[in-house]
Amino acid sequence: MKSFTIRAFILTQIIKLHQPTVSMALAIFDLDHTLLDGDSDYLWGEYMVANQIVDKAEYQRENRAFLRDYRRGQLDNEQYLKFALKPLTLHSIDSLYHWREDYLENWIKPVIAAGTHALLEQHRSQNDTLLIVSATNLFITEPIAELLGIPHILSTEPEIVDRRYTGRYLGVPTYQEGKVVALNSWLEDSDLSLDDSYFYSDSINDLPLLEQVSIPVAVNPDDELSCIARERGWQILDLRS
Numbered sequence: 442m443k444s445f446t447i448r449a450f451i452l453t454q455i456i457k458l459h460q461p462t463v464s465m466a467l468a469i470f471d472l473d474h475t476l477l478d479g480d481s482d483y484l485w486g487e488y489m490v491a492n493q494i495v496d497k498a499e500y501q502r503e504n505r506a507f508l509r510d511y512r513r514g515q516l517d518n519e520q521y522l523k524f525a526l527k528p529l530t531l532h533s534i535d536s537l538y539h540w541r542e543d544y545l546e547n548w549i550k551p552v553i554a555a556g557t558h559a560l561l562e563q564h565r566s567q568n569d570t571l572l573i574v575s576a577t578n579l580f581i582t583e584p585i586a587e588l589l590g591i592p593h594i595l596s597t598e599p600e601i602v603d604r605r606y607t608g609r610y611l612g613v614p615t616y617q618e619g620k621v622v623a624l625n626s627w628l629e630d631s632d633l634s635l636d637d638s639y640f641y642s643d644s645i646n647d648l649p650l651l652e653q654v655s656i657p658v659a660v661n662p663d664d665e666l667s668c669i670a671r672e673r674g675w676q677i678l679d680l681r682s
Contacts, residue, residue, distance in 0.1 A: 467633050468564040469624070469650070470591070471642035472575040472582060475660045476561075478681050479552035481585060482525065482577040483508050488544045495528050512663065514645050518576070518616045526599050529580060529606035537580070537606075545584050553589070554661075556680035560641075561589060570633060574624060574640075574650065576616040580606075595623045620650045641678070642666070651675075 473480040486504040489495045503524055510516040529537060564571055572593040575582045579596040586594040597616070600609040613619045628634065640647070640654040645665040651657040659670035659677045670677050 465567050466569045466637040466639065466655075467572060467635065468569040469572050469574055469638065469640040469654065471640075471644065471647055471660075472573055472585065473577060474643040475641055476554060476557045476573075476589065476680070477549070477552050477585075478554045478661075480508065480577075481549060481581050484548050484552070485544060485581050486525075488540070488548050489528060492540065494532070494540065500528075511646070514665070516616075516646075518614055522578070522597065522610055522614060523608070525578060526606065526608045526610065529599060530608045534601070534604050534606070541580070541584060545588065549585055549588070554680035555682060556678075557589070560678075560680060561591070564639075569639075572627075574615055574620045576614065576620070576646070578610070593627075595620070595627055617646050618649045620647065621653055624650065624653075645669070 470476055473482065483504060486495075486500060490497045490501050490504075507516065507521050507524065511521075561571065570593065571591045572595065573582065573586050573589075573591050574595045577596060579594070579598045582594060582596040586592075595615050597614045598611045600607045600611050613622050615623045635654055637656070638654040639656045639658060640651055641658045641660045642651060643659070643661045643663060643666065645663055648666070648669065651659075651666075657670075657673075657675050659666050659675055660680055662670055662677060667677065669675075
């Protein structure tokens with residue numbers, strides 16, 4: 442009888458080892474100035490200027506003005522998207538993807554924040570589901586998510602018709618409250634929830650989503666978010682060091 446009990450116990454442990462592991466929590470990440478020590482959208486503009494893909498004086502002036510508005514939480518996102526998506530309409534998709542590979546290698550890899558990989562590995566070790574939610578458009582963010590090994594991404598999606606970018610976008614832009622809308626829609630099609638969820642962000646623009654998760658974390662926060670994080674006792678993290 443005792444021998445049977447021991448064999449049954451061993452069999453139970455073997456079955457547990459071979460059962461699919463259930464994800465523990467949802468770990469959500471902003472991208473720019475969070476996992477990256479820089480802004481991938483702004484840097485793409487600078488890359489295009491440096492490689493004479495766009496007119497330097499005109500594009501750089503507008504790009505910097507939009508970046509200032511974003512940092513103040515005053516960005517007109519509709520106007521910005523018209524500006525940001527227009528260059529995609531002027532070139533073939535093959536040329537754009539060729540430039541993007543070079544951009545990823547030489548402009549993005551150097552600005553991955555020093556602590557990013559360790560943070561991602563920590564969540565993987567907990568068997569959490571990793572997700573990027575970024576206002577930057579999918580043309581830029583998708584290969585960065587792949588580079589970081591993050592399997593899920595919600596990002597403003599540029600429209601493509603007959604292998605040409607149209608300058609329009611699909612669905613809701615993932616900016617400010619739009620991130621919450623996109624995330625809730627995504628959750629409806631998954632078996633995940635915001636129970637025990639994390640969200641890492643640097644920006645006051647992400648306050649709507651930070652207020653939705655169980656564990657909001659301010660990463661390299663701007664002044665407004667830093668004040669709110671301290672008032673509410675949120676963790677503040679510096680991934681740059």
